[in-house]
Amino acid sequence: MFNNKELFKTSFQEQLVSRLGKSIEEATAGDIYKILGSLIREYVGRDWAETNRAYKVQQEKQVYYFSMEFLIGRLLGNNLLNLGMLETVREGLEELGWNLEEVEEQEPDAGLGNGGLGRLAACFMDSLASLQYAGHGCGIRYKYGLFEQKIIDGHQVELPDDWLQKGNVWEERRADKKIEVRFWGHVKVWEENGRTVFDTVDYERVWAVPYDVPVIGYGAGHVNTLRLWSAESAMDPAKMRVEGQNSYYKFLDYNRSVESISEFLYPDDSGYEGKLLRLKQQYFLCSAGLISVLRTFDKLKLPYGKLPEKVAIHINDTHPTLVIPELMRLLIDEKGCGWDEAWDITTRTVSYTNHTLLSEALEKWPVGMVRELLPRVYMIIEEINKRFCGMLLKGDPHSQDLVSRMAVIESGQVKMAHLAIVGSYSVNGVAGLHTELLKNDVMKPFYELYPERFNNKTNGITHRRWLMHANPELSRLISESIGTRWISHPHQLLRLERFKDDASFRERVMDIKRGNKLRLASYIKQKQGIAVDPDSIFDVQVKRLHGYKRQLMNILHVMFLYNEIKDHPSAERVPRTFIFGAKAAPGYYLAKSIIKLINVVADAVNKDAQVNGKLKVLFLENYSVSLAEKIIPAANVSEQISTAGKEASGTGNMKFMMNGALTIGTLDGANVEMHDMLGDDNMFLFGLRSEEVLDYYRYGGYLARDVYRQDSRIKRVMDQLVSSGSFCCHEQEFGLIYQSILDHNDEFFVLRDFAAYAKTHAAMERVYLDQGAWASKSIVNIAHAGHFSSDCTINRYASDIWGIRPVTL
């Protein structure tokens, strides 16, 4: 149906009539989206069932990727692409009077994640299915995704992201597969036939109901499953009658508390508020996910000792670490394993990815909270800790200090990263530098104890969404030039390198970029009424707002450029457009203040007639996957300027590179690997190295006030932050920013790196004047970006960590 345009048009219109009672003339864009989505969803149903059957019959080892976040974005365009139906449907709709892009705009983003970590999980789902691996996602179906950001008077305002309001065409509610999850209660212990029995009583029951979303692989007919759990009341209203007077209110309270479990995504990936609810969410995911994995395994009728041969459970950061004690609990209490056997099985099944070295993001839970909410699980964590510490002491009886540094439970807190390392067989970092810092700094004693567990898996991005879908013109040019093999073998993009000196190829690359810039410019015009010059350098920083990512350094540099223009109004300049997009965690006041600063500077610059088109500054509200797909293909310059040692990998950097932007960046995260491939000629490096940053933290020696005094450019922009008249409204508006730099000595070395940053920007500007040279560097970037396809990353996870191979259907 989808391969034949006429057939598609006919069935599409039939569906429109039978489901909505509308003709094509009466339908709204929302109707078109809904019908198209459900048609595709039904169409893949057979392949989906077929895939599951094949996995079962062939008894393939299956991977379950547990993650509290899946930042999926929209599915319509990507599903059509992966099914090979994009053109038929586009043309069919065209003939029916509809534009596919407009229909795609009807789909709400599935914003079930904060940023890179959640987006990684989504890219991995796409690669697993496209490479024909048996790999599924396990997450939470949050009723509200990450908040929707509005900018009002320059301030970030958060609105609920009610993404399910109009239903979700992709999901399938599977009430028949619901699972009981238990909280609270007391553990009773007794002996029975020489065995100790643990039984939890007086617990609270909650239903976990799965909503399955098909994950459609590219071209291959493989359809994996993303299973998202939703919490529902498990109280039997019939029983209420016998329970008397207060039961109705109890019922309401209980219902409220159940709903809250899958109600919203915490809008922060470090330092949580509402800790108890967050812990409840984590256990809810782990328990429901594991019980459902074991149900599937049970159908194979194999002994549990075989579990690690058939199942790999991967935890995306420490958020799902409770799978370790929960798997122990299920094996011991429900499946009759002894401790040693259960421990052996667990530690051969679970693997863990570390995503951050920032100490505020290393999860810890108060012992009392875990013990009360999850009494039996807590007993198991205690036992794991006891045995682990005992083992350390046996190795070295004088190592009390080491024991307290490495313990799973210490100072009244459960340390999730320690539990994750102790209870898994693989611990990976997400870029070379990050893994080295993990091994030699933050988790050093664990690395010395278990060197074989540690390994690196540099992050990746799916080139299907981030190149083929987001930048179809560039994809077409690539295929015309080197054939289509790069689609299944992204390393083949390297073959583009031979075109880097080809004048006509360069020109076509720049034309495509200009087309993308025009499209973004018209989006900006429509949203903000501001005209931007498509021939200016589009210089982009889009990512979560955080001190370490240093959006502050970027905007201070923009203020400096503005001062320059004002001081030398007649000097020749390369026109520049700075584009920002970023959400700040609602309680992160400094970050919100930086958003306000960007908006205030944008206002002042954009309305200043003296600037005369040399400089524009934009803050695009509500940064999300779908917005990223519009912005990134239009970027000339990618800002990856984190304080060295702080950005574990970054994946935004890879998306820009793949779309031909040149990076200005520090030697941090995956930038290091980009630099290894590109060399100094094809990216713009600056700033402190991670060793230098570490040395400053250890030994001191940096005084932000000295830099402030010595560099007049810096003094001027810093003073402008707190003097009325220059940019702002009232003097205290940016006091917090000013203090963070000068009173708290600039934790992220913004002033320290400023001069090098400004100098590198100037050098970059000069290169842009030579469009041929710029195009050549852009081509080299695209050519090497295949290395960062998540297909390559997933292949390495598959062979080195999970031990799985592609499955032929």
Ligand SMILES: *Cc1c(COP(=O)(O)O)cnc(C)c1O
């Ligand atoms: C890729 C992506 C990120 C991660 O960006 P970084 O620059 O690596 O922090 C965050 N949010 C969205 C919507 C993304 O697509």
